[in-house]
Every structure is written in structure tokens, then in C-alpha cells.
Amino acid sequence: MRRVVVTGLGMINALGLDKESSFKAIVDGECGIKRIESFDVEKHSVKIAAEITDFDPTTVMNPKEVKKADRFIQLGIKAAKEAMDDAGFSTEDESIDYTRFGISSASGIGGLTNIEKNAIICENRGPRRISPFFIPSALVNMLGGFISIEHKLQGPNLSSVTACAAGTHGITEAVKTIMLGGADRMLCVGAESAICAAGIGGFASMKALSTRNEEPELASRPFDKDRNGFVMGEGAGALVVEDLESAKARGATIYAEIIGFGESGDANHITSPVVDGPYRAMKAAVEMAKAKENGLNVDYINAHGTSTPANDKNETAAIKELFGGKEGCPPVSSTKGQTGHCLGAAGSIESVVSIMALNAGVIPPTINYTTADEDCDLDYVPNSARECELDVVMSNSFGFGGTNGALIFKKYKG
Numbered sequence: 001m002r003r004v005v006v007t008g009l010g011m012i013n014a015l016g017l018d019k020e021s022s023f024k025a026i027v028d029g030e031c032g033i034k035r036i037e038s039f040d041v042e043k044h045s046v047k048i049a050a051e052i053t054d055f056d057p058t059t060v061m062n063p064k065e066v067k068k069a070d071r072f073i074q075l076g077i078k079a080a081k082e083a084m085d086d087a088g089f090s091t092e093d094e095s096i097d098y099t100r101f102g103i104s105s106a107s108g109i110g111g112l113t114n115i116e117k118n119a120i121i122c123e124n125r126g127p128r129r130i131s132p133f134f135i136p137s138a139l140v141n142m143l144g145g146f147i148s149i150e151h152k153l154q155g156p157n158l159s160s161v162t163a164c165a166a167g168t169h170g171i172t173e174a175v176k177t178i179m180l181g182g183a184d185r186m187l188c189v190g191a192e193s194a195i196c197a198a199g200i201g202g203f204a205s206m207k208a209l210s211t212r213n214e215e216p217e218l219a220s221r222p223f224d225k226d227r228n229g230f231v232m233g234e235g236a237g238a239l240v241v242e243d244l245e246s247a248k249a250r251g252a253t254i255y256a257e258i259i260g261f262g263e264s265g266d267a268n269h270i271t272s273p274v275v276d277g278p279y280r281a282m283k284a285a286v287e288m289a290k291a292k293e294n295g296l297n298v299d300y301i302n303a304h305g306t307s308t309p310a311n312d313k314n315e316t317a318a319i320k321e322l323f324g325g326k327e328g329c330p331p332v333s334s335t336k337g338q339t340g341h342c343l344g345a346a347g348s349i350e351s352v353v354s355i356m357a358l359n360a361g362v363i364p365p366t367i368n369y370t371t372a373d374e375d376c377d378l379d380y381v382p383n384s385a386r387e388c389e390l391d392v393v394m395s396n397s398f399g400f401g402g403t404n405g406a407l408i409f410k411k412y413k414g
Contacts, residue, residue, distance in 0.1 A: 007252040008087025008240030010079035011352045013339045014050035023356045027385045031217040046204040048216040050233035050340025070111035070137040075236040076191030083238035102155025102183040103144045106170030106190040108344025111138030116198040155183040163399030167347030172261045190348025191236035221368035222305035222334035223376040230306040233340020237348030256409040260289030266402025278318040281404035289408045302354045302395045305334020313375040333381040337367040347397035354395045
């Protein structure tokens with residue numbers, strides 16, 4: 001089975017328009033959550049989110065094309081361009097076989113903003129006034145469609161739509177494709193932008209969101225006893241993954257090797273998690289990694305850590321079961337207190353963060369951790385980043401419908 005490595009990274013979220021500024025802000029403990037500006041929230045019970053307020057899509061797209069793409073696609077294009085540039089790929093390079101270069105895109109909801117907008121137009125102005133760009137702009141797989149055209153990627157064009165696990169599953173699908181010889185290189189992109197009246201209203205009606213409207217920067221508090229729901233975020237993460245030998249042959253910078261992945265289903269409830277599903281996903285990832293690496297130890301876990309009462313308790317229990325109790329667990333942190341929960345893009349963004357942490361030798365903090373919860377009793381690296389020698393890191397993502405994913409990255413040493 002071929003070895004798969006990461007050679008390019010890209011990221012955009014409420015804390016920064018690129019991977020370097022975003023990662024620095026995360027390590028510094030900054031928070032991107034604030035009052036929503038993109039629509040009128042006066043009638044909403046939840047008025048806060050981690051919005052990106054300074055992104056101009058015309059910086060990465062022809063202005064005439066912007067209206068054809070929903071915002072989640074625009075954000076994905078931005079992250080993808082950064083990752084491809086970072087990996088050193090150009091459409092002008094004739095030495096690359098682009099029929100062997102594919103894309104694996106991911107989103108949990110896709111073009112919800114455009115769905116909402118055109119539903120209102122249909123109701124108020126009639127079906128003839130619906131935009132001809134509506135359907136192509138809203139489909140999740142159009143994220144990969146737009147980006148594959150931009151970068152001339154003619155290999156497998158895949159798409160994962162598994163709620164909040166989509167980004168992680170998208171990377172996993174890309175790794176499988178390379179391992180099995182279906183492609184030599186894959187661009188993985190997870191993107192989400194569902195901060196709109198329907199998105200906020202829908203999650204609020206489920207009682208899933210924090211209502212700390214007066215203290216937005218303190219609203220998302222993963223693993224803290226006083227957590228009361230997640231905060232919606234938006235953004236995109238992108239990784240270029242390729243066969244190790246191909247990467248070495250072109251002299252690429254190798255950020256990490258992907259040595260394990262695991263997937264599972266709860267088969268229990270559409271929104272309430274159980275310990276067994278996340279445990280089995282992480283266990284599968286660890287067992288796969290251990291089969292490749294003797295004496296493997298996971299040094300850090302970037303947790304799903306949503307700041308909901310159920311998830312954080314459940315994920316903590318699953319981690320403890322995996323590592324044989326509290327004493328055997330590595331440090332854990334969640335960066336959602338800073339970026340918000342970016343839904344289907346979360347796994348992509350957090351994989352980029354995990355790999356950058358691996359290379360920087362620093363564990364990002366879990367901000368807003370002030371009150372211990374007896375059900376959440378691990379080392380969550382509270383409030384301040386921690387310098388630490390890292391060799392192996394894990395990233396978790398779990399989604400509605402009981403879908404779970406875990407990835408393990410190892411520092412590449414040649």
C-alpha cells in the first residue's frame with residue numbers, strides 16, 4: 001500500500017484569510033466570534049457567530065464568476081489556491097500528469113445561503129425570477145467542480161457530505177484513492193458558510209447553539225462546565241496529499257505523513273452521540289497507525305470539542321476508553337472556541353491546524369476553560385498554548401446521523 005504525505009496547506013476562517021495568520025491567532029488564544037453582521041438578527045435568539053468579514057471573493061475569482069458560486073465555494077477556492085501554491089503546483093507545469101491528480105471536496109450543508117435566498121424569491125416574486133445559477137451554486141460537489149476546473153484536476157472528483165465529519169472524511173477518501181492507485185495526488189478541500197437566517201435559526205431551534213449573545217468571545221467554551229452550546233463558524237481548509245515517492249521525486253516540502261484513519265457509525269440517534277462510535281473510529285485509526293509504526297504514541301489530540309454538553313462529555317469518555325483511562329491520555333484541545341464550529345469544514349481546518357501544530361511544536365489552547373467539569377477531566381491545555389515536542393497527532397470529527405472520523409498525522413523525517 002502506498003504511503004501518503006501532505007505537501008500543501010491552505011486555510012481561511014474568522015481569525016485570518018490564510019494559514020499563517022489563522023494559526024498564529026489560534027496559538028495566541030484569539031477569538032473570532034462576534035455579533036452577526038451578514039443579516040438582521042433582531043428576531044433571532046442567537047445573534048453571534050464566527051463570521052469572516054474581510055474576504056473579497058474577487059481576489060481569487062473573476063468578478064463575473066462570483067455570482068455563479070455560493071460563498072462556501074468562494075471560501076473553498078481561496079483555501080485551495082493557497083494549498084496548491086504552497087505545494088508548488090502550477091497549471092503551466094507540463095511535467096505534472098493532471099489526469100492522475102484528483103480532488104476530494106467536502107461540506108456539511110453546501111449552499112444554504114443561496115437556497116434560502118432563492119426560496120424567498122420563489123415565494124415572493126415567482127419561480128421565473130429564480131437565478132439560473134442557483135442549483136450549480138448550491139450543490140456540495142460544485143465545490144470540487146469549480147476548483148477542479150481552476151486547477152485542471154482531471155483525476156477522481158469526489159465529494160463527502162457527512163455533516164460535521166465531512167472534512168475529515170474528504171481527506172480519508174483522498175488517502176484511500178492514492179493508496180489504492182486511483183490517483184497520485186489529491187487536493188482535499190472542506191468548506192462551509194451557513195451563517196444565514198435559516199442556518200442560525202435551524203440550529204437554534206434544536207437548542208444546539210450558545211445563547212451568550214452579550215459575551216460572544218466567551219460563548220464557545222469546549223469542555224468547560226458552563227458550556228451551553230456551540231457557536232457557528234464559517235471557513236475552509238485545504239490539503240494537498242500525494243504519494244510519497246511522487247512527492248520525493250519532485251523535491252516537495254513534506255509537512256506530515258497520514259499514517260492512520262478510522263470511520264464508524266453510531267447507529268443510535270440522529271443527533272445524540274454515544275461513546276462507542278467515536279471510540280471505534282479513533283481505535284481504527286490508532287490500530288492502522290500502529291501497524292505502520294512500532295511503538296507509536298499519540299502526542300496530542302485536536303478534539304471535535306464542540307462546546308455542547310453532550311459532545312464534550314461523550315468525546316472525553318471515548319478518549320479515556322481508547323487510552324485505558326485518564327492517566328494514559330495525551331493532551332487534548334479544541335480550537336472551536338476560537339474559530340467557531342465550521343460544520344463540514346471543521347475537519348479540514350482542524351487537520352491543517354493539527355499539521356501546523358505538529359511542525360511548530362506547539363499545542364493550541366482550549367480557550368474559555370475556567371470551570372472544571374467532573375465528566376470532562378482530561379488535560380485540555382486550558383487558555384494558553386503549550387510548547388511541546390510532537391511526533392504524532394490525531395484529529396477527530398463527529399457528525400449528526402452518528403457519523404465519525406479520525407485522522408492521524410506523523411511528522412515526516414525522511
